[in-house]
Amino acid sequence: MNQSLKQIHEYIDEHLGEHIERIKEFVRIPSIAAENPEGVRRCAQKLANYFEELGCKKVEIVETAGQPVVYAHYDAQARNTLLVYLMYDVKQVSGEKWTLTDDPFDPKLVELPPFKKVLVGRGAINSKGPLVAFLNALFSIKACGEEIPVNLKFVAEGEEELGSAHLKDFIKHRIEELKDAQACFSPSASQNIKGEVTLSLGCKGVVEFELECSGESWGRGPTVRPIHSSMAAAVESPIWRMIHALASMTDPRDPMKVVIEGFYDNVAPPTKEDLELVEKLAQTYDEKAIAEELGVKHFYNDLKGKDLLLKMLYSTTLNIQGIQAGYTGPLFKTVLPEKIVVKMESRLVPNQTTTETVEKIRKHLDKLGYTDIKINEYPEANGVDDWSRTSPKAGIVQAVIEAYREYGFEPRVWPFSLGSSPQAIFTKDPLKLPFVSAGLSHGARAHAPDEYYVIEGNEKVKGLAHAEKFFVSLLYKLGERALR
Amino acid sequence: MNQSLKQIHEYIDEHLGEHIERIKEFVRIPSIAAENPEGVRRCAQKLANYFEELGCKKVEIVETAGQPVVYAHYDAQARNTLLVYLMYDVKQVSGEKWTLTDDPFDPKLVELPPFKKVLVGRGAINSKGPLVAFLNALFSIKACGEEIPVNLKFVAEGEEELGSAHLKDFIKHRIEELKDAQACFSPSASQNIKGEVTLSLGCKGVVEFELECSGESWGRGPTVRPIHSSMAAAVESPIWRMIHALASMTDPRDPMKVVIEGFYDNVAPPTKEDLELVEKLAQTYDEKAIAEELGVKHFYNDLKGKDLLLKMLYSTTLNIQGIQAGYTGPLFKTVLPEKIVVKMESRLVPNQTTTETVEKIRKHLDKLGYTDIKINEYPEANGVDDWSRTSPKAGIVQAVIEAYREYGFEPRVWPFSLGSSPQAIFTKDPLKLPFVSAGLSHGARAHAPDEYYVIEGNEKVKGLAHAEKFFVSLLYKLGERALR
Structure with missing residues (x-):
């Protein structure tokens, strides 16, 4: 010194x-x-x-x-x-x-x-x-x-x-x-x-957005407020509509697989430099300790070490952060809700852009006739970060x-x-x-x-x-x- | 007098x-x-x-x-x-x-x-x-x-x-x-x-229940509390699991149609006496006024008069009262939730029993491998009424x-x-x-x-x-x- x-x-x-x-x-x-x-x-x-x-x-x-x-x-x-x-x-x-x-x-x-x-x-x-x-x-x-x-x-x-x-x-x-x-x-x-x-x-990117299905936008179901559920025999439900719209986005046998067209197109494989870093990381990576800390009993496909690191690093995701719909208090309330909002998020990896995920989801929804389901983004406030390397x-x-x-x-x-x-x-x-x-x-x-x-x-x-x-x-x- | x-x-x-x-x-x-x-x-x-x-x-x-x-x-x-x-x-x-x-x-x-x-x-x-x-x-x-x-x-x-x-x-x-x-x-x-x-x-019956999918019960995904969503690349989601379980219960092209085996088996058609009452009711039934009061623009299949009354009266339902899962506050929170609870309800008509609906849903879930999804009922507190005539x-x-x-x-x-x-x-x-x-x-x-x-x-x-x-x-x- x-x-x-x-x-x-x-x-x-x-x-x-x-x-x-x-x-x-x-x-x-x-x-x-x-x-x-x-x-x-x-x-x-x-x-x-x-x-x-x-x-x-x-x-x-x-x-x-x-x-x-x-x-x-x-x-x-x-x-x-x-x-x-x-x-x-x-x-x-x-x-x-x-x-x-x-x-x-x-x-x-x-x-x-x-x-x-x-x-x-x-x-x-x-x-x-x-x-x-x-x-x-x-x-x-x-x-x-x-x-x-x-x-x-x-x-x-x-x-x-x-x-x-x-x-x-x-x-x-x-x-x-x-x-x-x-x-x-x-x-x-x-x-x-x-x-x-x-x-x-560096870091992964993220794009956060809401999917919103409402009677108001759909023109069917309750359009103003929740109605008494005795009417559910003859009035359609924006919630059921959203359930099917969501279900169409991932594989029912393995919901970790997104089936939206082109969703994975721009996901780059690890570079040679990356692979070297991951190899080295894997030597000290203690997935058991991490699983325990998180309260997770099984990682996806029970992956370990390098394979787990590669999966975690080089995967884009389609995660549901939360769902708000209808009555969520104690016990029950006989309502047919007028709206459902699903908070979602996709982690972005090289070489995805910050806009492509939402564009692909929009296209997917439209193709299936869910043109009324809105995608709400709040880029000025929150929710969009590009990946960085x-x-x-x-x-x-x-x-x-x-x-x-x-x-x-x-x-x-x-x-x-x-x-x-x-x-x-x-x-x-x-x-x-x-x-x-x-x-x-x-x-x-x-x-x-x-x-x-x-x-x-x-x-x-x-x-x-x-x-x-x-x-x-x-x-x-x-x-x-x-x-x- | x-x-x-x-x-x-x-x-x-x-x-x-x-x-x-x-x-x-x-x-x-x-x-x-x-x-x-x-x-x-x-x-x-x-x-x-x-x-x-x-x-x-x-x-x-x-x-x-x-x-x-x-x-x-x-x-x-x-x-x-x-x-x-x-x-x-x-x-x-x-x-x-x-x-x-x-x-x-x-x-x-x-x-x-x-x-x-x-x-x-x-x-x-x-x-x-x-x-x-x-x-x-x-x-x-x-x-x-x-x-x-x-x-x-x-x-x-x-x-x-x-x-x-x-x-x-x-x-x-x-x-x-x-x-x-x-x-x-x-x-x-x-x-x-x-x-x-x-x-x-008389009245229709009702059975109310919750479907609950949790990492704790499933043994996969976050099992204790929500985890940071950056882990969603390698940790499964109880919410996505529930979405697919729900989607399996109704027809994606027409979610008013329940596709659970035997769901409609015990629904009795209207009696001759009933049909007479419905015919008479239809003479004064003002579906437009009711739709307006409810804030509903279209009844199912745009049914009217007697057909609408028959649909409303002689249909059992599978309604979602509400969904609670993960983060539902302002904007976003980067979490992968550990649990989702869906409040559901079925209206019962003659000759359904108060127990058959939940039994059929249980069987349906089990058949598809969703044995971990719990059905919560609170019959002592709320949620079960038989139909009456x-x-x-x-x-x-x-x-x-x-x-x-x-x-x-x-x-x-x-x-x-x-x-x-x-x-x-x-x-x-x-x-x-x-x-x-x-x-x-x-x-x-x-x-x-x-x-x-x-x-x-x-x-x-x-x-x-x-x-x-x-x-x-x-x-x-x-x-x-x-x-x-």
Whole structure:
């Protein structure tokens, strides 16, 4: 370790109390995107203040059609420019029963075995803890009289929890300022509770939509409101209509198989690079532990190891999230309902587009005469993310893997994650950047009571000091090589 | 009209204020079967007091496994004995917005066009208004020094709104006391808003049940709780399983046709007597008005008149009341649900049994391998009523029709109603009585806010005085002829 790095690490150890205080200060601001625009704005201002304090050349709170983006440019006169993606909003807390703090916005430091000290509060892990840890790392570099090794362009959004609806617009409008970035980084805490580190080089896409069958649209059955079910002898049912429309979409003998024409046409097989990653992943992939954690007794066809991973990664899906129709209270109510709404979702894999699934379903329904069944999408609010991929050969990926190894961790590298995120905003047109999210430490219970971020870990899970030191080490690596 | 009848009618006119007060007094008692056992008991006691006041030989508040039955025997030393079925409980009011009275249990007399005076309150029409009107008629006969023309055995239950779960038991235990009754009568207000009188000689039956498909029971899919839908690529869905199980039960080209083996086997065609009634009904049946009221644009196959009536009356059904599965809140939630519950119902017609439908569905599911899909029934609480028929030739039916005609009404006689009720408790084993529900006046909004009972009607709809006079006239007719 070179001298300045050592000095910075020491600085972090010595100032950890202040660093924790900075996280608490940030968690205290109730920046609930769905409910508290004033809190969101206060949080945007606080973040802008941090960027000013850091010495950013330019700090802006940029209005969007939704919550503001905080944009900042730190010019280190360095060779490389890194786009840093952050979110400063949090999920709502209503209805949650917290036990480790009275108020989710009054963060507490508590022991939570197997961890000596965790910070409990809304946003602790998602994502204020890692965000401030990254800022702490930057402050520490500067405090030691060193220059940050890369130029930084921060893009911090205030509505990730609402589906990042206006982030794409922001990027589009600011493309001239952003296009010199060579990679995009998002600080996180990527250790699981056992200390294992996961690195996902992308994500699946998702398209969410509702199917709605109503008497109003159909022109048959009850068209206004539910009617008494004694009339069901002579009045048709939108629910039965929907049941048959749904049943036509998958194979009755194996509903995992979608029988909509062309549904799988654009699903690409794994690349050679992918297969290598999957082979390696399979060596440590413990499907039994995962099944147990999920409460699942059998995976599809009782697949295991590599076969299970391939099935999970390279499958598009047609999942029913929920169905709402008619009476659902206690016991019974003699009604013939006028409407049924089915919430559905398809996970998208390379090379599917975000629009083809709904188009194919529309065509399928029309072909069978279900022209009245509506497909409701809410792309402005929620429900559409493109898939994203970053090559394992990208410089930033190699730098992250090296940094992890320096800290004693061999990351489990997924070609992409099974979940979805707005990553494609950075990895596809117009930016086309490699995107990596990384960091040491651990946290859990995002969107749930007693959300926490590990401050003082154990032998396997690193605490805040190491998380910050890791970011410092990584930044030095990112200054030294091509990032693409 | 004979002298004593005339005198009684005059008495009713003169004492109408007191009679209205008696209804209000009874409506004030919050006898909500589902929520207020104390109110139910207070109401039972009040009813018992009325029976005492009337001079009943025997008055008993009989405990059951649920709410008590008030039983009373009025011995008029008459030739005929009439069983009088009453309910003294009411539906809950929570969540309802009443506008015509501040408190559903503080009944108000208001003008409600086209009616000069209606009584508004919970239970006004269902069924405290007609119940007390019938008692008022009896009190009036006695007040004029006359004897009631028939012996009366009152059976008043306090849990009709909970499905009359213990009424059958009561009848069984008291069969020795009840078996000399020749007919069963239930006072009602059978005029619609236009003044037309309907007389239904029975009812359809109903069997309600849930189909439940869960990972827990299936052993596949999520078995404990919903899991993240990113796993849907390799974990099966109980919802899709249920969709196909349901779809197998009806014809996709015409879901009104149930394709479960033997489903229609015991559906009897209309008798010659029925066909005559239906022919007559069709002359005044206004399907357009009914469709409009229901918000239905097309009946099945655009049937009309007699054909529509035959379809409605002589069809068993397989209706979906509601479906609850997974996430049903705003927008979307990325879950793969662990369970789906479908509330279903079949209306039963002669000669179906109350058990055959569920048996056939069970067999159907098992045959297709859906042995894990559960059928939940709650017969003790709700959901099972046998169909019931009373011959149009029964003496009590003829007496009711004559009484209506005396008051200027030609009743529309249905062989049985499309809805269901616990009538079979009286018309089948062990009592096997003809059963008729009848009365003048009108009321509406049962189980809904601003429930009312007409006190002062108009040219077509009779008010309380006529309702009571009708009961008196009917009682005299019932004293004069064989009732079976």
